[in-house]
Each structure stands twice: as C-alpha cells, then as structure tokens.
Amino acid sequence: MSTKPQAEVADVAELIAEYDEERPSRSLSGRWELGIWVAGLLVALLVLKQVFWPFAKGGQYYLVMFLAVTLPLVFLCYRPRKGGSDDPGPLDWTLAVLAFAVGAYPLFGGFDAFLDRQGQLTDLDVVAGTILLLLVLEACRRTTGWVLPIVCVGFIAFAYYGGYLPPSWAISHAGVDFAQIINGFYNGPTGFYGTPLDVAATYIVLFTIYGAVLNASGAGTFFVDISFSAFRKSRTAPGRTAATAGFLLGTVSGSGTATTVSLGAVTWPMLKKAGYPKESAGGLLAASGIGAILSPPTLGAAAFIIAEYLETSYLQVLIWAILPTLLYYLGIALAVEIDARRFGAQPVDIDAPSPWVLLKRGGYHFLSLGVIVVFLALDIPVYSAVVYASGVAALFALIAHKGDVRTWGRTILDSLSTGVRGALPVVAVCAAAGVITSTITKTGLGQELASALVDVAGLISSNPSVVLFVTVVLAAVAVSVLGLAVPVTASFIISWVVIGPALVELGVAREETAMFIFYYAVLSEVTPPTALAAVAAAAITGGDVMKTMWRTWKYTLPAFLVPLAFVLTEDGAALLLRSSFVDVLWVFAASALGVAALAVVTGGWLVHRAQWPERLLCVPAAISLLYLQPVTIAVGIGFLVAAVAVHLLLPKMRKEHHA
Numbered sequence: 001m002s003t004k005p006q007a008e009v010a011d012v013a014e015l016i017a018e019y020d021e022e023r024p025s026r027s028l029s030g031r032w033e034l035g036i037w038v039a040g041l042l043v044a045l046l047v048l049k050q051v052f053w054p055f056a057k058g059g060q061y062y063l064v065m066f067l068a069v070t071l072p073l074v075f076l077c078y079r080p081r082k083g084g085s086d087d088p089g090p091l092d093w094t095l096a097v098l099a100f101a102v103g104a105y106p107l108f109g110g111f112d113a114f115l116d117r118q119g120q121l122t123d124l125d126v127v128a129g130t131i132l133l134l135l136v137l138e139a140c141r142r143t144t145g146w147v148l149p150i151v152c153v154g155f156i157a158f159a160y161y162g163g164y165l166p167p168s169w170a171i172s173h174a175g176v177d178f179a180q181i182i183n184g185f186y187n188g189p190t191g192f193y194g195t196p197l198d199v200a201a202t203y204i205v206l207f208t209i210y211g212a213v214l215n216a217s218g219a220g221t222f223f224v225d226i227s228f229s230a231f232r233k234s235r236t237a238p239g240r241t242a243a244t245a246g247f248l249l250g251t252v253s254g255s256g257t258a259t260t261v262s263l264g265a266v267t268w269p270m271l272k273k274a275g276y277p278k279e280s281a282g283g284l285l286a287a288s289g290i291g292a293i294l295s296p297p298t299l300g301a302a303a304f305i306i307a308e309y310l311e312t313s314y315l316q317v318l319i320w321a322i323l324p325t326l327l328y329y330l331g332i333a334l335a336v337e338i339d340a341r342r343f344g345a346q347p348v349d350i351d352a353p354s355p356w357v358l359l360k361r362g363g364y365h366f367l368s369l370g371v372i373v374v375f376l377a378l379d380i381p382v383y384s385a386v387v388y389a390s391g392v393a394a395l396f397a398l399i400a401h402k403g404d405v406r407t408w409g410r411t412i413l414d415s416l417s418t419g420v421r422g423a424l425p426v427v428a429v430c431a432a433a434g435v436i437t438s439t440i441t442k443t444g445l446g447q448e449l450a451s452a453l454v455d456v457a458g459l460i461s462s463n464p465s466v467v468l469f470v471t472v473v474l475a476a477v478a479v480s481v482l483g484l485a486v487p488v489t490a491s492f493i494i495s496w497v498v499i500g501p502a503l504v505e506l507g508v509a510r511e512e513t514a515m516f517i518f519y520y521a522v523l524s525e526v527t528p529p530t531a532l533a534a535v536a537a538a539a540i541t542g543g544d545v546m547k548t549m550w551r552t553w554k555y556t557l558p559a560f561l562v563p564l565a566f567v568l569t570e571d572g573a574a575l576l577l578r579s580s581f582v583d584v585l586w587v588f589a590a591s592a593l594g595v596a597a598l599a600v601v602t603g604g605w606l607v608h609r610a611q612w613p614e615r616l617l618c619v620p621a622a623i624s625l626l627y628l629q630p631v632t633i634a635v636g637i638g639f640l641v642a643a644v645a646v647h648l649l650l651p652k653m654r655k656e657h658h659a
Contacts, residue, residue: 209390299318
C-alpha cells in the first residue's frame with residue numbers, strides 16, 4: 001500500500017484533519033463562523049473567569065456550566081458523518097439546543113437541590129441524564145469515531161446485566177439499576193463531571209489557548225527557522241533539524257500527528273535533497289512529531305490527568321519526564337547519525353541567518369515557555385502559570401504584528417476562540433471517559449480485571465520477578481492495543497483504572513505505573529498497523545505506508561523499552577528522578593548504553609556497517625542494561641563489549657583469511 005506524493009500540498013491543515021486521531025471540524029461559512037467565533041470567545045472568557053474568580057458554588061458547578069456550553073459547540077462544529085454539509089443543519093441545531101438544556105438542567109431548579117438528590121434522582125432527572133449520556137456518546141463519535149462510544153456502551157451493558165453473569169465468574173456482580181447508573185454519570189463524583197472533564201476544563205483548554213496565542217505570535221515559524229539554522233551544513237544536519245524542530249513545534253501544537261504534518265511540510269524537501277529514502281524520512285518525521293508530546297514543558301493532555309490522579313503538581317510530572325525524554329531523543333539522535341552514514345546522506349545548503357541573528361530577532365518566543373516553568377517552580381498553580389504565559393506570548397505577538405494594535409487585538413481574540421474549538425474533541429472524550437470510570441467504580445470491575453491479569457502471569461511462574469515481568473509485558477501490549485482504537489487521553493484513563501491496579505498490586509509505585517501507562521498510550525500513535533502519525537508522514541513523503549510505519553517503529557524502539565525499566569525494578573524510580581543523585585547517574589548511564597545497543601540493532605551500524613553477529617550480541621546487551629540491576633547491567637556491558645570486539649576484529653580476520 002502506498003500513497004501519492006503530496007510534498008507540494010499547500011494546505012497543511014487539510015492533511016492534519018485527514019490523519020489526526022480527531023475528526024476534522026467543519027469549515028463554516030461567514031455568519032455561522034462568526035457565531036461560533038463569538039461562542040468560543042465567550043467560553044474562553046468563562047474559563048478565564050474561573051481561573052481568577054472561581055464560582056462560589058464550587059468546582060462541580062463550574063464543570064456543569066462548562067459542559068453545558070461546550071457540548072452544543074461540538075454538534076455545530078463537527079459533522080454527523082463524513083462528507084456532510086459544512087454548515088449546521090436542523091438536526092445539529094436540535095442536538096445543540098438539547099445539549100444545552102440537559103447540560104444546564106442541574107442549574108435550573110437549584111444546583112444544591114440537585115446535589116441533595118444524589119442516589120435518589122427523580123424521573124425527570126433520569127430522563128435528562130439519559131439524554132445527556134446519548135449526546136455525550138454522539139459528540140464523542142463525531143469527534144473521534146465509533147470505537148470509544150461502543151466501548152462506553154459495553155461498560156453500561158456490563159453494569160446493568162452483570163447480575164446475569166455466572167456467579168463463578170470473577171467479574172460478576174449484583175447488577176446496577178438503570179437509574180443508579182445514570183445517577184453515577186450525572187450526579188456522581190466519577191461520572192461526566194469527574195477528574196477527566198475537570199482536567200479538560202481547567203488545564204487542557206488553557207493550554208490549547210496558549211498554543212493558539214503562541215502560534216499567532218509567529219513562534220512556530222521561528223522554531224523551524226532556528227532548527228534549520230542551528231545545524232547549518234553537514235550530512236547529519238537534515239535529520240537533526242527535523243528532530244529539533246519537532247520538539248519545538250510540539251509546544252505550539254500539542255498533537256503528535258499535527259506536529260508531524262507541520263514538520264514534514266517544511267523539512268521533507270530538505271531530507272529528500274539530502275538523500276533520505278521516502279520511508280526513512282517519514283519514519284523520522286513521525287518519531288519527531290510524537291516525541292514532542294512526550295517532552296517537557298508541554299506534555300500531552302494525559303499528563304494533566306496524571307497530576308490530578310496522583311494529587312501532585314504538573315511540575316512534578318514534568319520532572320519525571322526529563323530523563324525519559326533525553327533517552328527518547330538520544331535514540332533518535334543515534335538513528336540520525338547512523339542513517340546519515342548508511343544512506344550516504346549529502347550536506348544540504350540551508351539559506352538561513354545565523355542562530356545568533358535569529359535569537360536576537362525572535363528569542364523572546366522562548367520566554368513564555370520559561371514563564372510556565374518558573375511559575376510552576378514558584379508553586380503557582382499551573383492554570384495561573386499558563387494564563388500568564390499566554391499573556392506574555394500575546395504581548396510579543398504585538399511585535400510580530402509590527403505594532404498594529406487593531407490587527408493584533410483581533411488575532412488574540414481569534415486565538416482565544418480557536419483554542420476553545422481545539423479543545424472540543426478532548427472535552428467530548430473526557431466526558432465519555434466518565435462513563436467508564438463511573439461504571440468501573442460501581443461494579444469493582446477494575447480490581448477484578450487487575451487480579452485476573454496478575455493471575456494469568458502467575459500461571460507461567462510463581463516467581464515474583466517473573467510474575468511482574470509477564471504482567472508488565474501484557475500491560476504494555478494491552479495499553480498499546482487499546483491506543484490503536486481510542487485517543488491517547490481515553491487510552492490512559494481506561495488503562496489507569498483497569499491495568500494500573502495490577503501493577504500497584506505487584507508493588508510498583510503509583511508514580512512509575514502512571515508514567516508507564518502514559519508512555520505506552522502515547523506511543524500507540526506510532527504502533528503498526530494504525531500509526532496515524534506514520535500514515536500522515538507517508539502522505540507527505542509519498543512513501544509506502546507500512547514501510548513508513550516500520551521505520552517509525554525503528555526510530556522509537558528505545559522509547560518502547562525504556563518505560564519497562566520504570567517498573568521492573570526499584571532502581572527504575574531513578575529514571576523519574578525519584579532517587580539519589582548517584583543512583584540517577586548510574587541508572588541513566590546504563591539506560592543510555594541500552595538505548596545505544598538498541599540503535600546498533602535497528603540501525604545496523606557501529607564504527608562502520610554492523611553485521612549480524614554484533615547486532616545479535618547487542619540484543620541481550622540492551623535488554624540486560626535496561627533491567628536496572630547491578631548484575632544484569634554487568635552482563636549487558638559484557639555483551640556490548642563483545643559486540644564491539646567482534647565488530648572491530650571481524651574485518652581484520654576476514655582480511656587475513658583472504659591474504
């Protein structure tokens with residue numbers, strides 16, 4: 001299977017819409033666009049109001065209001081089916097009005113009175129809650145496809161019909177009355193208004209606004225230009241530029257696939273000129289795009305949910321991500337160096353000013369990112385930090401508009417509205433995720449499935465280390481497979497409540513468990529056979545889709561194995577900077593050697609082209625080095641030394657033999 005070359009495609013947004021995990025939104029005509037623009041702006045003002053002047057009735061009051069005003073926008077901004085009309089029709093307006101009515105229903109008759117009816121909803125409450133459930137599922141279908149709504153329906157069916165399962169089944173339960181199911185969704189702490197929606201309404205929407213403002217200031221163009229300029233003319237410069245630009249663009253985009261497309265549009269011509277094969281260039285673009293949402297200071301949306309679930313700060317999550325990010329980009333950097341030699345890449349003349357000139361002109365674009373980090377370090381709440389960072393970016397956007405206050409003002413208002421629209425798919429997913437978390441809480445399914453996972457591992461061996469290893473491998477596969485079908489945020493939430501307890505039961509700390517699940521949820525975007533980021537990259541380069549997926553997998557292989565190191569041994573905590581300085585040093589050094597060994601395996605290069613003997617020796621070397629115990633690390637180093645020795649001695653032995 002292959003795609004037509006589309007390197008010349010001008011409309012990057014079109015490609016992002018086609019290949020992103022979220023469905024493309026409508027391109028509305030004049031009056032409709034103006035109406036949605038105003039609505040988005042009002043929602044942005046509501047969010048900012050909550051940041052600075054929170055509602056006296058509490059956070060759940062705000063969440064009810066937030067869902068009531070954002071859910072209708074989904075029906076107006078997203079088509080009911082592919083190829084439908086771009087302007088909302090009668091059905092869309094009906095659903096939008098209905099969504100506002102049932103969403104705001106808890107506020108109509110008195111919010112406190114509604115909360116007092118928890119567990120004893122009236123018939124009208126149940127009807128309103130049922131309609132809201134159907135609308136949330138439809139909104140989720142419109143924005144991300146059929147899979148997540150079907151999963152939600154499966155969980156609802158399990159809650160209702162669980163009493164009919166044989167009592168001998170571990171997952172059987174007494175069954176939950178339909179009114180109680182709706183009560184859990186509509187008036188419970190883990191339903192529609194649970195942690196996922198709280199994160200979307202408090203953090204994610206603010207970060208999408210920040211990304212829109214940052215982009216309006218010209219930061220995206222600057223980040224690409226500085227990446228081009230930094231490496232100048234060398235055979236490895238094109239690959240390094242793609243990786244660096246992907247990392248920087250991720251702060252603006254927040255989406256792996258969107259970053260891949262934006263990156264590919266500007267760097268593919270350079271990679272092509274340097275001699276990169278289409279599939280290898282596509283693999284590099286996809287790996288660089290996904291790396292952006294694994295990397296501080298702006299991680300993917302699930303990172304905010306980690307902070308909420310673990311009741312820690314977002315800054316702490318950023319700190320945990322530092323060393324895994326360095327290992328991820330070490331793997332890409334080594335692959336770039338190897339590929340430049342294997343393909344005989346040629347230096348490319350890049351017409352760009354020196355980095356110092358660019359920094360003088362646009363270095364201020366880094367300041368807003370610095371504001372986020374500094375404010376978090378000062379223990380200022382993340383939602384306040386990102387608002388102030390957006391303000392800094394907005395002020396610098398005035399420079400990009402050369403002091404034209406009127407144009408600048410309209411651009412900032414556009415960014416506020418665009419940011420809200422960009423968050424709509426996440427809002428729909430987070431509200432739908434409440435269906436799953438509520439069901440699991442009411443039925444106890446999560447604990448039963450976690451125990452079943454451990455029991456399966458126990459059938460293989462009674463040794464605790466083996467049980468943990470098998471459970472971790474099964475968990476990694478399960479999260480990756482789940483991520484093929486549902487968005488990253490939903491994949492993390494489901495995996496956390498189902499798979500997380502299994503790892504915690506085996507003694508893995510909650511912090512390592514959360515980061516393990518987070519990484520595999522994100523990496524599902526580059527996992528064959530769906531790998532949306534790789535498909536998008538293939539569309540740009542014109543490469544074979546499946547080959548591009550496997551090249552992407554090659555670039556990201558270290559990232560797939562490094563999270564295993566978090567959870568297999570207690571020393572893995574050092575990779576999240578949760579140990580002493582000395583432990584962090586030796587654990588990071590061992591992991592870096594493991595990543596280097598993996599690069600030799602996948603890239604086929606050491607000092608010169610590596611043959612199968614040394615590549616095979618590097619397999620146990622990498623695995624042993626990433627099992628962070630002194631004995632296994634020593635074994636891994638031994639295999640790596642043997643591989644280097646064979647690599648250096650084999651050519652000499654062959655020459656002597658021929659002589």
